[in-house]
Amino acid sequence: MPKFDIRTLETPEEMALVEELQRQVWPGSETDVVPAHVLLTVAHNGGLVLGAFDGEKLVGNAWGFPGLYEVPDGPRPKHCSHQLGVLPEYRDSGVGFALKRAQWQMVRQQGLDRITWTYDPLLSRNAYLNIARLGAVCNTYLREVYGEMRDGLNVGLPSDRFQVDWWIHTPRVERRLGLRPRRELTMEHYSLAEIPALYEVTVPDSGLIRPPGSVPDLAGPLALLEIPSDFLALKQADFSLAKDWRFFTRNAFEAAFTAGYLVTDFIYEKKPRPRSLYVLADGESSLSDLTVRK
Ligand SMILES: CC(C)(COP(=O)(O)OP(=O)(O)OC[C@H]1O[C@@H](n2cnc3c(N)ncnc32)[C@H](O)[C@@H]1OP(=O)(O)O)[C@@H](O)C(=O)NCCC(=O)NCCS
The missing domain is CATH 3.40.630.30 (Gcn5-related N-acetyltransferase (GNAT))
Incomplete structure (x- = not known):
């Protein structure tokens, strides 16, 4: 370093x-x-x-x-x-x-x-x-x-x-x-609390993930919204797909903010495939309010 x-x-x-x-x-x-x-x-x-x-x-x-x-x-x-x-x-x-x-x-x-x-x-x-x-x-x-x-x-x-x-x-x-930063929350923590990603992305062989056709309704105290892990590479490889992501996430975030959700955290995992997900909380909800069975 x-x-x-x-x-x-x-x-x-x-x-x-x-x-x-x-x-x-x-x-x-x-x-x-x-x-x-x-x-x-x-x-x-x-x-x-x-x-x-x-x-x-x-x-x-x-x-x-x-x-x-x-x-x-x-x-x-x-x-x-x-x-x-x-x-x-x-x-x-x-x-x-x-x-x-x-x-x-x-x-x-x-x-x-x-x-x-x-x-x-x-x-x-x-x-x-x-x-x-x-x-x-x-x-x-x-x-x-x-x-x-x-x-x-x-x-x-x-x-x-x-x-x-x-x-x-x-x-x-x-x-x-601070000197002793918090422990980060991972996908595993959220799946143990039965909070799956709000939508499944399509993962073709190219690795250039695709958003779903429409934004699913938000419900519950927490929601996970996935985005590409390397948007600039995706944009360079497939400009039209980059535009799809821009308009899909515009709709998803605008709907979420209108419904009272707030972005409070972000998950980045490298394996088994790179995954990047926003954590949105309805009001002040956090994972610690829910039962984590581990
Ligand atoms: C955004 C930017 C300023 C970050 O600077 P940086 O010095 O790389 O930032 P840091 O090293 O402190 O933090 C980056 C973190 O992202 C992580 N990271 C790397 N690739 C990632 C990815 N694809 N997804 C999520 N996190 C990623 C790094 O591991 C690091 O976290 P860590 O410290 O826990 O290891 C730099 O990438 C940049 O100049 N980008 C271009 C200009 C820009 O976008 N500026 C901001 C808007 S004005």
Whole structure:
């Protein structure tokens, strides 16, 4: 595992490194690179621009700024986290987690209690990091939030996103970021509690899994919704199937959120085949409320 340091970035030279990192993480569209002068303005006005370094090499970055959200009493402050990116060769080494953990610590020091950001709900690695590792929750599905995107990761599909809520003072989040993180729940735990996946996907020889024709009705306190484990590879191999997944999951999540479900966890298993499943809870239900016979 590579060693890396997390630092706050504040100078024009450091922001130029962030521009270059963006070109490598989201290749293909120069107009989508957030320029150094914007990042500097963010950093000098209550925002946070964080870098992960391997020696003097910038290998990951997270940045965001203070924002507002509306409650019936009026606007409340929050931190809006806008981008998290790690160089491909440094992924799955904990860099993304370490950047978010540093963001969590610094935003707490600013006296805020909520961080929000968006991500594509079909990206299993992002889902696992955001929901399972960091303890963010979600009941907000945004259709085509960024319009047509031109960068290599996003081009061609409607830019639907989850907007997640990271309630940074809650025991749920503190436990996941603490030194003794919680024990993860697996498919086995859910099947012992008699909670199967909401639908069966078709698994052809190609391994490119297909969603069912329609979204089954949700019932019960918990539901498991499967997505592809490597959506970007699936999209590259079969673009029309990727579109099917986008529209199927749009319908499934919108129906679930309208019915009062909340995404509270995410399961990623590599064997016997890679499987990625969102856990949705009706209200505050959790597996510990149910009888687990083991
Ligand atoms: C999303 C991203 C920032 C994550 O960074 P990272 O440094 O790889 O993150 P981490 O290593 O801390 O965590 C990734 C976790 O996902 C796990 N993972 C890997 N592949 C996975 C998959 N297909 N499904 C689910 N989880 C997966 C890893 O094992 C790791 O978990 P672990 O720490 O328990 O081992 C990085 O992949 C990235 O830059 N992606 C492209 C840009 C992007 O999508 N940014 C976010 C939206 S702005």
